[in-house]
Amino acid sequence: MGIYIVRRMIAAVWLLLIVTAATFVVFFLVPRLAGATPDDLASRYAGRTASPEVIHQIAIKLGFTDPIWVQYGRFVKGLVLGADYSTGPTTVHCPAPCLGYSFLTQNPVLPDLLDRLPVTMSLAAGGALIWLLAGVSTGVISALHRGSVFDRAAMGVALAGVSLPIFFTGLLALSVFSYWLGITAPGGSYTPINENPLHWAYDLLLPWITLAFLYAAGYARLTRAGMLDTMGEDFIRTARAKGLPERTVVLRHGLRAALTPILTIFGIDLGLLLGGAILTESTYSLPGIGKYSVDAVVNNDLPKVLGVVLVGSMFIIVANLVVDLLYAVVDPRVRYQ
Amino acid sequence: MKGQDNEMGTNRRVAVLATLAVLILVGCGGPGPAGANSGTSGGIHNPSDGRGGTLRYANSGDWDSLDPADTYYAYSWNFARLYGRSLVMFKSAPGAQGATLVPDLAESLGRSSNDAKTWTYTLRPGVRFEDGTPVTSRDVKYAVERSLDKATFPNGPTYFNDVLDLHGYTSPYADPDPDKLGLRAIETPDDRTIVFHLRKAFSGFDYLAQTPATMPVPRAKDTGSKYKEHVVSTGPYLFQTNELAKRFTMVRNPQWDAATDPNRRPLPDGITVDLNVNADDVDNRLLSGDLDVSIEGSGVGPSAQGRVLGYQARRANTDSASVARLWFTALNSDVAPLNNVHCRKAVLYATDRAGYQRAYGGPTGGEIATNMLPPVIPGAQRFDLYPSPKHLGDIAKAKDELVQCGAPGGFATSISYRAERPKEKATAEALQQSLARAGINLEIKPYPLADYLRLYAGKPDFAKANNLGLIVYGWGADWPDGYGFLSQIVDSRVIRPTGGNSNLGIRDPAIDQMLDQALVTTDAVARQQIWVNIDRKVMEDAFALPGVWAKGLLYRPPNLTNVFISDGFQMYDYLALGTTRR
Numbered sequence: 001m002g003i004y005i006v007r008r009m010i011a012a013v014w015l016l017l018i019v020t021a022a023t024f025v026v027f028f029l030v031p032r033l034a035g036a037t038p039d040d041l042a043s044r045y046a047g048r049t050a051s052p053e054v055i056h057q058i059a060i061k062l063g064f065t066d067p068i069w070v071q072y073g074r075f076v077k078g079l080v081l082g083a084d085y086s087t088g089p090t091t092v093h094c095p096a097p098c099l100g101y102s103f104l105t106q107n108p109v110l111p112d113l114l115d116r117l118p119v120t121m122s123l124a125a126g127g128a129l130i131w132l133l134a135g136v137s138t139g140v141i142s143a144l145h146r147g148s149v150f151d152r153a154a155m156g157v158a159l160a161g162v163s164l165p166i167f168f169t170g171l172l173a174l175s176v177f178s179y180w181l182g183i184t185a186p187g188g189s190y191t192p193i194n195e196n197p198l199h200w201a202y203d204l205l206l207p208w209i210t211l212a213f214l215y216a217a218g219y220a221r222l223t224r225a226g227m228l229d230t231m232g233e234d235f236i237r238t239a240r241a242k243g244l245p246e247r248t249v250v251l252r253h254g255l256r257a258a259l260t261p262i263l264t265i266f267g268i269d270l271g272l273l274l275g276g277a278i279l280t281e282s283t284y285s286l287p288g289i290g291k292y293s294v295d296a297v298v299n300n301d302l303p304k305v306l307g308v309v310l311v312g313s314m315f316i317i318v319a320n321l322v323v324d325l326l327y328a329v330v331d332p333r334v335r336y337q
Numbered sequence: 338m339k340g341q342d343n344e345m346g347t348n349r350r351v352a353v354l355a356t357l358a359v360l361i362l363v364g365c366g367g368p369g370p371a372g373a374n375s376g377t378s379g380g381i382h383n384p385s386d387g388r389g390g391t392l393r394y395a396n397s398g399d400w401d402s403l404d405p406a407d408t409y410y411a412y413s414w415n416f417a418r419l420y421g422r423s424l425v426m427f428k429s430a431p432g433a434q435g436a437t438l439v440p441d442l443a444e445s446l447g448r449s450s451n452d453a454k455t456w457t458y459t460l461r462p463g464v465r466f467e468d469g470t471p472v473t474s475r476d477v478k479y480a481v482e483r484s485l486d487k488a489t490f491p492n493g494p495t496y497f498n499d500v501l502d503l504h505g506y507t508s509p510y511a512d513p514d515p516d517k518l519g520l521r522a523i524e525t526p527d528d529r530t531i532v533f534h535l536r537k538a539f540s541g542f543d544y545l546a547q548t549p550a551t552m553p554v555p556r557a558k559d560t561g562s563k564y565k566e567h568v569v570s571t572g573p574y575l576f577q578t579n580e581l582a583k584r585f586t587m588v589r590n591p592q593w594d595a596a597t598d599p600n601r602r603p604l605p606d607g608i609t610v611d612l613n614v615n616a617d618d619v620d621n622r623l624l625s626g627d628l629d630v631s632i633e634g635s636g637v638g639p640s641a642q643g644r645v646l647g648y649q650a651r652r653a654n655t656d657s658a659s660v661a662r663l664w665f666t667a668l669n670s671d672v673a674p675l676n677n678v679h680c681r682k683a684v685l686y687a688t689d690r691a692g693y694q695r696a697y698g699g700p701t702g703g704e705i706a707t708n709m710l711p712p713v714i715p716g717a718q719r720f721d722l723y724p725s726p727k728h729l730g731d732i733a734k735a736k737d738e739l740v741q742c743g744a745p746g747g748f749a750t751s752i753s754y755r756a757e758r759p760k761e762k763a764t765a766e767a768l769q770q771s772l773a774r775a776g777i778n779l780e781i782k783p784y785p786l787a788d789y790l791r792l793y794a795g796k797p798d799f800a801k802a803n804n805l806g807l808i809v810y811g812w813g814a815d816w817p818d819g820y821g822f823l824s825q826i827v828d829s830r831v832i833r834p835t836g837g838n839s840n841l842g843i844r845d846p847a848i849d850q851m852l853d854q855a856l857v858t859t860d861a862v863a864r865q866q867i868w869v870n871i872d873r874k875v876m877e878d879a880f881a882l883p884g885v886w887a888k889g890l891l892y893r894p895p896n897l898t899n900v901f902i903s904d905g906f907q908m909y910d911y912l913a914l915g916t917t918r919r
Contacts, residue, residue, distance in 0.1 A: 088561025187618035
C-alpha cells in the first residue's frame with residue numbers, strides 16, 4: 001500500500017510538470033508560432049498608450065525575450081528554489097514554492113491562492129456533503145419504490161437540476177431568498193469559518209444548495225440506476241433468502257455494491273470543484289479560486305493561470321488517489337500492491 | 338478612457354428574456370429615464386448636508402490599481418479625489434460645471450509662459466499627509482517622477498512621459514540623485530512652488546495636472562508596485578483595510594483640514610467598496626437597497642434595465658448620463674476605393690443611422706451621432722453634413738457620389754468588428770444591410786477584442802491586406818476636452834506601422850496642423866473652435882462614420898443624497914455623495 005502511494009505521488013509530479021509545460025506552450029509557443037513577437041505579448045500588460053520602448057521594457061522585465069524553455073526553466077526554478085522580484089524601489093524575495101508574480105497586478109500568486117483556498121474548500125465541502133446525502137438517499141428511495149409518485153417527482157426535479165445552469169438557478173435563488181424574502185445572505189457574502197462558524201454557514205447556505213442541486217440531481221439518477229441493477233442481482237436474492245432484515249439487504253449489500261461508480265465520479269467532481277467552482281463563485285461573487293481563475297484567463301495573466309492549473313490538477317490527482325484507495329475499503333475484491 | 342470600455346461584462350449573459358423585453362421596450366420608444374446630466378432643478382437630487390453613515394460601493398471588476406500613478410479608469414479618477422489631492426481637479430458640481438477645472442492642491446490654475454511650454458503652480462499651505470507630515474512641492478514632483486516608470490506602473494496614462502522635457506529620465510528608482518529628485522523637467526524652487534518644463538507647447542496642461550499622477554506621494558512610504566496596498570492619503574478619507582481584489586474600507590482622515598480645501602464637503606463617515614462582484618448581482622443589490630453605488634458608472638446592465646425602466650417608482654430614480662464616448666466606424670483611406678473621398682461620402686449617405694442606434698439599444702444606449710465630438714464636451718457643436726429624413730440614409734445622393742467616385746454600380750469591401758461585442762456585430766450587420774441598398778457590399782470579419790488594435794484592425798498592413806475598408810470601433814475621451822477626445826484618433830502622426838493604433842486610417846496633414854495649432858492656443862474658447870474645425874474637416878473628408886453618442890442608464894437608490902452627474906466624469910460625482918442610511 002505504502003509503495004503504491006509513493007509510486008502514484010511520483011507519477012503525479014511528472015503529470016504536474018507536463019500540465020504546466022502544456023500551459024506554457026498554449027500561452028507562449030502558440031502565439032509565437034502565429035507570428036507574435038515578445039513585444040506583442042508584452043503589450044497586453046502595458047498601458048493603453050504605451051510607447052514601443054515601454055512595451056519592450058516590459059517584455060524584458062517579464063522575461064518574454066528569452067526562449068520559451070528558459071522561461072519554463074525559470075518557473076520550475078522558482079517552484080524549487082524561490083525567486084527575487086523588483087517592486088521598483090526594493091527587491092522582494094518570494095520563497096519556494098514560488099508560483100511567480102501576476103503580470104498585471106504584480107502580486108505574488110501563491111499567497112493569493114492560499115488566501116482563496118478556504119473559500120473554495122468551504123463551498124465544495126458543504127456542497128458535496130449536501131449533494132451526496134440528498135442525491136444518494138433520493139436515488140435509493142426512488143429505486144426501491146420504482147414507478148411511485150416519489151420516484152417520478154424526484155426524477156423530474158433531478159432532470160431540471162441537471163439541465164438548469166448555475167448562473168440561472170443561483171441568480172433566481174438570490175432574487176427570491178435574499179432580496180425578496182430576505183432570509184439568506186446577499187451575494188458576495190463570506191465569513192471565514194474561524195471568525196464565526198454560524199455566519200460562515202449562513203453565508204454559504206444558498207451557494208451550497210445551488211451547487212448541490214446541480215450535482216445531487218446527477219447523483220440521484222446515477223444511484224437509482226445502480227441500485228436498480230444491483231437489487232436484481234443474485235446475491236441480493238441470496239441475502240434475502242438468508243432472512244436478513246431488508247434494511248441490511250439494501251444498505252450493506254445493495255448500496256455498497258452500487259456505490260463504487262458513484263465514488264469514482266465523486267472523486268473527480270470534488271477534485272474539479274476544489275480547483276475552483278467557477279460558475280458558483282462567479283454567480284455569488286465568492287472570492288474563491290474559481291473566480292480567480294476566470295479573472296486570470298480573461299486578463300491573460302499567465303502566472304495566475306499556471307497557479308490555478310497547478311493547484312487544480314493537484315486536487316484532482318489527490319482526489320483520484322483517495323478514491324482509488326477507498327475502492328479497497330468499499331470493494332474487498334480490490335487490492336493494491 | 339478604458340472606463341466604459343468593458344461595459345459588456347463577460348458574465349452578463351443571464352435572463353435573456355429580460356434583455357429581449359428591454360430591447361423591445363426601448364425599440365418602441367418606451368419610457369425613458371427621469372434625469373439627465375443637468376436635468377432637475379440645480380441638477381442635484383436629494384440635496385443634503387447630512388453627515389454620517391457608510392456609503393457602500395461595488396465594482397463588477399477590479400481597479401487597475403489604487404495607486405495614483407497607475408490608474409486609467411474614469412471612475413477611478415473620480416473616486417481618487419476622496420483619498421488624494423492633485424494640483425487641480427474637476428469641480429464637484431452638476432452638469433457642465435463639473436467639466437471645469439478648479440485648483441485643488443494648488444492655489445490657482447497653472448500659470449503658463451507665453452509659449453505654453455512652462456507651467457507653474459503654487460501649493461496651498463497647511464495640507465498634510467494622513468500621518469501629519471506636511472505636503473511639499475517635492476512630494477508632488479516625486480509622484481510625477483514615479484508615474485513615468487511604466488515598467489513598474491504600466492496602467493496609467495503616458496501624458497507626462499510625452500510632454501515633459503525628460504532628457505532621458507526614466508524612473509526615480511533608477512535615479513542617481515540621493516533624494517531621487519533628479520528629473521530636470523520639474524523644478525521645486527521652494528516648498529510650495531512647482532514648475533513644469535515641457536518638450537513642446539501644451540495649452541491644456543491643467544488637464545494633465547488634474548490626473549491622479551500629481552497627487553503627492555511621500556518618498557519614505559513609497560513601496561513601488563506594492564504602494565497600492567496602502568496609498569498615503571491627502572484627501573478626506575484614508576484606507577482602513579485593503580484586501581486587494583476583494584474589498585477595501587475607508588474612514589475619515591483626521592489630518593484632512595476643510596480650511597485648506599474649498600472643493601470637498603465629505604458627508605459619509607465611512608466608505609466600503611466590494612470588488613469583483615457579479616455584474617448582475619451588483620444591479621440586484623442596487624435595486625434591493627443592499628448597495629448604494631455601482632462604481633464603474635457605466636450604468637445598469639441589460640438584464641436589469643427592464644426591471645428599472647418598467648416600474649414607475651424606480652424609473653424616477655434613474656438618470657441618463659451622456660458620455661464623452663462615440664461609437665463609430667472608421668473609413669480606412671488606405672483601402673481602395675475608399676481612398677477616394679466620393680466613395681467614402683457614398684458610405685456616409687447610404688448609412689441607416691437609426692439602425693446604428695438600434696444596434697446600441699436605441700435611445701437608452703445613446704443618441705444618433707452626426708459628427709465626431711460628443712455634445713458633452715465643452716464647446717462641441719452638432720452639425721450634419723450628410724442629412725437624410727429620419728436618419729434612414731439618402732440612397733440617391735449615395736449613388737450620385739458613387740458615380741463621382743468612378744464606381745457607379747457600387748463596390749465591395751470588408752467591415753471588421755470586435756468578436757466579443759454583440760453590439761458591434763449588430764452594427765456590422767446593420768451597415769451591411771443599409772449599404773447594400775446603394776450597391777456597396779460588405780464582407781463581415783470579426784476579430785478578437787484583445788488583439789483588435791495590436792494585430793488586426795489597428796495594424797495598417799493587416800487592415801490593408803485584408804481589405805478592411807470599414808472598421809467598427811468606439812472611443813471615449815480621457816477627459817471632456819477636444820484634445821482628450823481627438824488626439825489619438827485623428828492625428829496621422831500617431832499611426833505606427835507596428836500596430837496598436839487607435840487612429841484607424843485618418844491621414845490628413847491639414848488636420849495634423851490644426852491639432853498643433855490648438856496646442857499653442859492658450860485661450861480656451863479659441864481652442865474649442867479649433868476642435869470644432871477639426872471635427873468638421875473629418876466629416877467633410879468623410880474619414881469616419883459617426884454612429885452613437887453613448888449614454889449610460891444610472892440608478893440611484895432612494896437613500897443616496899447629493900446625487901448629480903458631473904460632465905467631468907459623466908457619472909455620479911463620488912466626492913459629493915452622502916447617504917441617509919445610518
